[in-house]
Amino acid sequence: MKKIAVFTSGGDSPGMNACLRAVVRTAIFRELEVYGVYRGYEGMIDGDIKRMYTHSVSNIVQRGGTILKSARSKEFMTPAGRKKAYENLAKHGIEGIVAIGGDGTFTGAKIFFEEYGIPTVGCPGTIDNDIYGTDYTIGFDTAVNTALAAIDKIRDTAASHDRIFFIEVMGRDAGFIGVECGIGGGAEFVMVPETKTDLDSVVKDLKNLRKTKTSSVIVVAEGDDAGSADVIMEKVKTKLNDNTKEFKVTTLGHIQRGGNPTARDRVLASRCGMAAVDGLLAGKQNCMAGVTNQEVVYTPFQDCIGKEKPIIPDHLELIKVLSI
Ligand SMILES: Nc1ncnc2c1ncn2[C@@H]1O[C@H](COP(=O)(O)OP(=O)(O)O)[C@@H](O)[C@H]1O
């Protein structure tokens, strides 16, 4: 193998740049030519592909976002789009691919590999942590810490004004951010997509808590089955029927996706990036390089996207016990 390509795709996540740096530098160290594909699968289809050098990734290890940019590509979901992508890669003589992204990116990579056979290894780049085959995904730790910093600030107002705050964190289909923010932020309740939210029982517990507490923080993952934080707040307010209480909603949104990656995310990103290139050289394909129990492991894309990664049940119990 002499030439490989790398791209970032799906939602950006803090640490993608550190991962990209590791891919480029490892490839050059191993005497490969490395090409960057801009805007994920969109750039692959448009032929937006440029050679990368050591200096191309200078001074990015600490930066959020992705210098290669990212996109969600509808065209890549069509056979015609993927054919164009293949032709552009073939033009550059690309023999291996590193795909940095989430489960959607790996779904696309798996289909592309099955159609065109270019060996591909993924790196788990998403704040949601919803990928089987790695304990954590690149960006998760930063997102949680960013959300926690915001929750800490909101707590000041919640406590000073005796308010009940509903704080919405990211996680379209996954509650990992919600759960870790709930534990770290001392939330009274956490609502996540993985578990059925029973608002009657929340209201009952909230009434009991009112005997000992004057304010509350409730963390809602955006994909919760009971609705958005706004919707849940209105329902709880009506059910609780306590005019002495003020209810507020804060949606943290994209601040969770930006910013300088934490040390944990930089190290994870660097390890996965190097492992992806070394994996390609060792003949790995159609799989992701992740870190489980401190070790680099390669997991077939099929399992990364197909197998469930459950939230740790102890964590939910922890929130319940510590909220009294
Ligand atoms: N079933 C699919 N077939 C082909 N490409 C796909 C498929 N699912 C996702 N992709 C590609 O992967 C991109 C990134 O996926 P997305 O779900 O948006 O983000 P993430 O990788 O962060 O989960 C999509 O925009 C699309 O181009």
Ligand SMILES: O=P(O)(O)OC[C@H]1O[C@](O)(COP(=O)(O)O)[C@@H](O)[C@@H]1O
């Ligand atoms: O920025 P967008 O495109 O609105 O996407 C928002 C989604 O992206 C995420 O931040 C990350 O999801 P992906 O990694 O699957 O892209 C979700 O938590 C959130 O729902």
